[in-house]
Amino acid sequence: MLKPLLSLTGGLIATMALSITQANPLPQGSISVAEVLRDRALESSDPYSIVESLTVEVGPRRAGTEGDRRAVAWAQKKMKELGFDRVYTEQIDVPRWVRGHAQAEVVAPFPQPLVVSSLGYGIATPEGGLTAEIVEFPNLEALLKAPADKVKGKIAFINKRMEKVRTGEGYGPAVQGRSKGMQAAAEKGAAALLLRSVGTDSDRFAHTGMMSIDGVETPVPALALSAPDANLLEAMLKRGKPVLVKLNVESERLNDGPSFNVVGEITGREKPEEVMIIGAHLDSWDEGTGALDDGAGVAIVMETARLISELPERPRRTLRVVLFGAEEIGLVGAKQYVESHLDELDNIVAVSESDFGAGKVWRFDTRLPESKFDIADQMMQLLAPLGIERGNNKSYGGPDSSVFVARGVPAFGLYQNGMDYFDYHHTPNDTLDKVDPEKLRQNVAAWVVMSFLTTEMEGDLGRVPTSAE
């Protein structure tokens, strides 16, 4: 497969400059190369082997842990094997935390164990655990509005269900309870927080995830309950008697420590200083193996760059794959990346991240100046045959990309089908068997079109309004 591609695309790239017209900002030569890359991605790319390698050889890799360190080493080695021109790391500082065990059980009126998971950076219970009555709230707002004497000394139980849709849009409303529930409970003198998992499954897995911990002066223990366990508490409460729950949690917050953003580049042949960033995050939560979140994204962007590196010549600009560290605990790697690359931001022509699992891409969103929509329209010619429709111009390009977008960097968003994503998200069940090699190839096909055309185009994509504007 390799030889015909090389000879074909070599000629095409050489003739690109001749065919530019105003109506079509991307020359036909580039389009033709992108089409070849797309079809090659579908037929013979192998992103699955990358996520397989990451999950088998590294597995869980929460920021600042030993697994994280192994992941950083793995990523550099893999990028070198794949033929990147430059591979390097940039150190970041990350808050660290020991999960320890977390146990919960109903002690009255119907003694039963519960399946729970500590929420990120939560604190321990007192030695020997704590036992208190639970008090139920349908959502965070209800807890915020409750009089403190209804909550004081009790375990606040936020019991909000998340809507299951392809876009994952149920996440925003549901995650509020996880982000801010512990603080709300703490401020009203609660003994602890129990949260119905932010997830769309009905499996007996609790979904962990990060809480807002900054500025919480007297934090309380905070645990997610699996959906069946939240149902169980709900059913017990309906019977009208006080429900007493015992919690025993052993978490510990540590001092900050080092982690790394891992970077691999395909260096541009004409304007190496101009950069398109395609990203994913290298860290994961610690109870699964991070196959969907975000091993799949790591594989998609690495394989995209590898395919482009096989062309007979480098694209005009640099394609930079950034595997961000510590995304899960607050976009820590991306924020530090942008801070330490302020001087370079104007040269980052666009950014995009793959961080929504391993479903097929079905929509192409952008964040571009209106004057550049024609470029996206041309990309759509190659994306539409992949089953992708044109979306909106409100993309923030993925979680880590949003930090760049806030600074005016244009973004692309290849939106995956996320119907099942929150079934597995942040649970022990985020494992390799949930990844379909075929769907992953479709992702790479879309990513290689977008990435090649952006690094190869003449002109630029301008800037977008910053969050300050």
Add this chain to the structure above:
Amino acid sequence: MLKPLLSLTGGLIATMALSITQANPLPQGSISVAEVLRDRALESSDPYSIVESLTVEVGPRRAGTEGDRRAVAWAQKKMKELGFDRVYTEQIDVPRWVRGHAQAEVVAPFPQPLVVSSLGYGIATPEGGLTAEIVEFPNLEALLKAPADKVKGKIAFINKRMEKVRTGEGYGPAVQGRSKGMQAAAEKGAAALLLRSVGTDSDRFAHTGMMSIDGVETPVPALALSAPDANLLEAMLKRGKPVLVKLNVESERLNDGPSFNVVGEITGREKPEEVMIIGAHLDSWDEGTGALDDGAGVAIVMETARLISELPERPRRTLRVVLFGAEEIGLVGAKQYVESHLDELDNIVAVSESDFGAGKVWRFDTRLPESKFDIADQMMQLLAPLGIERGNNKSYGGPDSSVFVARGVPAFGLYQNGMDYFDYHHTPNDTLDKVDPEKLRQNVAAWVVMSFLTTEMEGDLGRVPTSAE
């Protein structure tokens, strides 16, 4: 709904004896009553509330535990509430076991935690755990055939996948490794056994279950791995380096203790000494709440009896609901039941058990003398509209029923769709949300037809060949 049924069926039962013909052993009057019961089951029975009550108010109830004792109390109270004529218990002796914790992790070449579950009545590791290389076998037979020096001092890893089919027929071949794997490993000097879970899901739950422990002189620790974890070990082994696993298990075997079969009867009006037994098992494994295994069965047979108890008069024979204890650990309750009821066996006209989850009944199997097939044919007239087809005459009537069948008692088998049953079987994920109230009603509709017609029929069902014959 109750009044019309009462007046209708009162008259029908009274006229039954008049309409018997040789061609149709069950009189039209009985058929008509059974039809009314069936439709009432579909429209207004509420088996779901029974399994809801059991799982919420009791939950896990492994034989010989505190949960088991609560389940026994719950069952008696519930049967009395439902209007059974007699409710009583019969004590049994059960082996007891403390699960304790079970942890496993790969320590080399790719350190990662594994999700495991101790197999029933397994032993602990030495203090501090044990670490050994794993050696993979595709199935039990391969382990049995392996030279001892290939296994000695290592952790035997049986990696057999189970086939997923509606009948659950993949279970038999797969469960061999669980039943006999530990003994086979122990006899070859293995340090421990790791077993790919006997299950059809790809969720990160290990499936527990009973092992053959009798006669194993030097048992070794034995753990089930979730399917994703078995995949992980498989993938590591393919890389060709020794895979070292550390196990830390804290189980403990206790002396035998008491449990109970719980019995509730609708006493026959003419031949109370003749009995149809409809059963389910009250015990469950301890990591889920036993909704599918076998809370659903408990609900189906209890609601069946309740519907029949609402008729204006009792059926001719006694309908006896037996909730067997300690099924999960080797049909312990059923075996002791039969032993202590040997004098009564000839009066047990038929037996059947619901113990295959909460799927719709799709097939009606029997174990009858050929001369009695016409009775089953008549039952089919009322079962066919429920989407049930006539099956074979090889039924053993369910696990506990098989002990009766071996003694010559005829059996019925209302076969449920078990496509998903082994996704949840013996895992923490066996919870109430997996039970569909509509499907449960369809079950009761079938059970009430079979149970009423058997308790009401003239004549009998004879005997079937015993296992000794």
